[in-house]
Amino acid sequence: MTIDFALPPALSAHEPPEARGLARDAVRLMVTDSGGRIGHHRFRDLPELLAPGDLVVVNNSATLPAAVELDRLAVHFSTAREDGTWLVELRRHTSGGTEPYPGGAAGEWLPLPGRATLRLIARETPRLWRASLDRPVHSYLHERGKPIRYSYVEAEWPLADYQTVFATVPGSAEMPSAGRPFTAELVTALVSRGVRVAPITLHTGVASPEKDEPPYAERFEVPEPTATLVNRTREDGGRVVAVGTTVVRALESAVDPQGRLRPAEGWTSHLVTPETGVRAVHALLTGLHEPRSSHLRMLTAFTGEEVLCRSYDEALCEGYLWHEFGDTHLLFGNKW
Structure with a gap:
């Protein structure tokens, strides 16, 4: 149904x-x-x-302020796993917001703001990557992240x-x-x-x-x-x-x-x-x-x-x- x-x-x-x-x-x-x-x-x-x-x-x-903005991409931190890795979604900036980004490769390193580095480990689902950040995620997000926002929300809110x-x-x-x-x-x-x-x-x-x-x-x-x-x-x-x-x-x-x-x-x-x-x-x-x-x-x-x-x-x-x-x-x- x-x-x-x-x-x-x-x-x-x-x-x-x-x-x-x-x-x-x-x-x-x-x-x-x-x-x-x-x-x-x-x-x-x-x-x-x-x-x-x-x-x-x-x-x-x-x-959490789970969205981290890069120049052309955004990383949405989704779910913490038991082994310390996280599921993340990569999204591409568009004129109206963001859309899913199909790129990325296992083993790729993404430089994030504040000299942090995210390593893509493997795809968990067609949309989500298992990844690891080189520092504690919660504190990093509160320092560099913002709330996830989709295109139907027209402005940023705290x-x-x-x-x-x-x-x-x-x-x-x-x-x-x-x-x-x-x-x-x-x-x-x-x-x-x-x-x-x-x-x-x-x-x-x-x-x-x-x-x-x-x-x-x-x-x-x-x-x-x-x-x-x-x-x-x-x-x-x-x-x-x-x-x-x-x-x-x-x-x-x-x-x-x-x-x-x-x-x-x-x-x-x-x-x-x-x-x-x-x-x-x-x-x-x-x-x-x-x-x-x-x-x-x-x-x-x-x-x-x-x-x-x-x-x-x-x-x-x-x-x-x-x-x-x-x-x-x-x-x-x-x-x-």
């Missing part, structure tokens, strides 16, 4: 909502309920859409605009953007209503908009307190709401054969699809995803293809905004 549609350029969010005169939590929120009905809200309405006893699970990964209120563990190449509309005040309102909030960590890699690829292995952790809260919420009849596809991936990677969540950490290659289903999560709060994106398969595991297509038709007709600075979508699973 591939969900395809034409995304008009005008529906790409070109800057943070704050630059459009909106607070973070004033972006729009489309809700698709378990019966397939569609409603329209503002994100700050979220506490009213949830119930006491529900659990909101968030990703506490912080965004790293703070690419962080969520939950960001405490640095490691993501791109922002876990489903959590961006949360504010401290909104979290307080959720807790005051009796909705609990718990973290996981999943460090997101690069997701170039030109490529329709399934996500590759990413580092994650589901801590014991979060696993306990998920199990208790389900046992007590509450709903587990995942904030972002990264949270779904982490939680579904930690479900044991009996359907209980266990503490887990490491690397996950798990793909959530209609065939695998969802076992730990009742609802997903996410952004609006690209046509043909592999993330759309995850969404159909919650709603089914027909309901998801209707939801996206509605979002297009109502002028919702796509991408990391855009609007949001709350989907309740059709079997709950």
Whole structure:
């Protein structure tokens, strides 16, 4: 199944909502309920859409300034590997931004700003290289890097605009953007209503908009307190709401054969699809995803293809905004 549609350029969010005169939590929120009905809200309405006893699970990964600019190329640092190497994407500068660069060769050395050197080791995927930098990557990126930006974002914005209120563990190449509309005040309102909030960590890699690829292995952790809260919420009849596809991936990677969540950490290659289903999560709060994106398969595991297509038709007709600075979508699973 591939969900395809034409995304008009005008529906790409070109800057943070704050630059459009909106607070973070004033972006729009489309809700698709378990019966397939569609409603329209503002994100700050979220506490009213949830119930006491529900659990909101968030990703506490912080965004790195993962793009390093060269004269003709940009290097996007994606994912740290266990052996100290990194997956990186090489991109070529164009008049409107960057595009994937097909060049490079195993063993090639690339001089980077600040007299650093990146060595290409081998291709990990058709798009990504395994590479090593001759100095600690995190400190180098904070010295020389900037947030990854694609052509639909028309100007550079500071790293703070690419962080969520939950960001405490640095490691993501791109922002876990489903959590961006949360504010401290909104979290307080959720807790005051009796909705609990718990973290996981999943460090997101690069997701170039030109490529329709399934996500590759990413580092994650589901801590014991979060696993306990998920199990208790389900046992007590509450709903587990995942904030972002990264949270779904982490939680579904930690479900044991009996359907209980266990503490887990490491690397996950798990793909959530209609065939695998969802076992730990009742609802997903996410952004609006690209046509043909592999993330759309995850969404159909919650709603089914027909309901998801209707939801996206509605979002297009109502002028919702796509991408990391855009609007949001709350989907309740059709079997709950």
